[in-house]
Each structure stands twice: as structure tokens, then as C-alpha cells.
Amino acid sequence: MSQRTYAFRKFVVVRDTEPDREPTCFAMQCAVCEEAGPLVESAKSSDAQGQLRADEAAKRQAAQWVPVHRREHPEHLSHRLIRTTPYRLVPGEWE
Numbered sequence: 001m002s003q004r005t006y007a008f009r010k011f012v013v014v015r016d017t018e019p020d021r022e023p024t025c026f027a028m029q030c031a032v033c034e035e036a037g038p039l040v041e042s043a044k045s046s047d048a049q050g051q052l053r054a055d056e057a058a059k060r061q062a063a064q065w066v067p068v069h070r071r072e073h074p075e076h077l078s079h080r081l082i083r084t085t086p087y088r089l090v091p092g093e094w095e
């Protein structure tokens with residue numbers, strides 16, 4: 001039986017800004033009954049200002065679910081915005 005040595009590498013979790021990243025998504029959720037509206041993908045932008053504008057547009061679209069939910073549940077007044085943010089593991093130092 002041969003003996004093997006393996007080197008281990010540390011990985012760091014960082015916000016993913018690569019072009020192939022997962023999209024940032026938004027959804028509104030009712031804080032009373034936990035029902036949530038559809039997940040809305042934000043368009044990817046290569047610059048920070050463009051990304052902020054795309055995120056705001058996606059948040060506004062996600063918020064359109066609130067009045068729809070309120071028609072069925074007029075007593076549900078508290079909601080929360082759910083956001084998904086892409087992260088990636090990047091290789092760091094060898095141990």
C-alpha cells in the first residue's frame with residue numbers, strides 16, 4: 001500500500017461579481033402568513049450604478065405582489081423583502 005500526502009487549500013467566500021454569477025433575486029414575503037410572491041431576477045450589470053438601478057427595478061416588480069396578496073388577506077399588513085446575493089468560493093493559501 002502506497003502512502004500519499006495531500007495539500008489542503010484554504011478557500012475564501014466572497015461576493016460573486018463574475019459575469020457568469022448567479023443572478024441577484026428579490027421577492028416579497030408576507031410577515032403574517034409567510035406566503036411569498038414570485039422571485040424576480042435582477043438584470044446583471046457590469047457597473048455598480050447600473051446594478052443598483054437594475055436591483056431597484058427588480059424590487060419594484062417584486063413589490064407588485066403585495067397589493068395582490070392584500071386583496072385576499074386585507075389584515076396582513078407586514079411584509080419583508082427577501083434578497084438572494086451570489087457568492088463564490090475562491091482559492092486562497094495552501095496549508
Ligand SMILES: [Zn+2]
Nearest residue numbers: 030032033076
Ligand atoms: Zn399573508
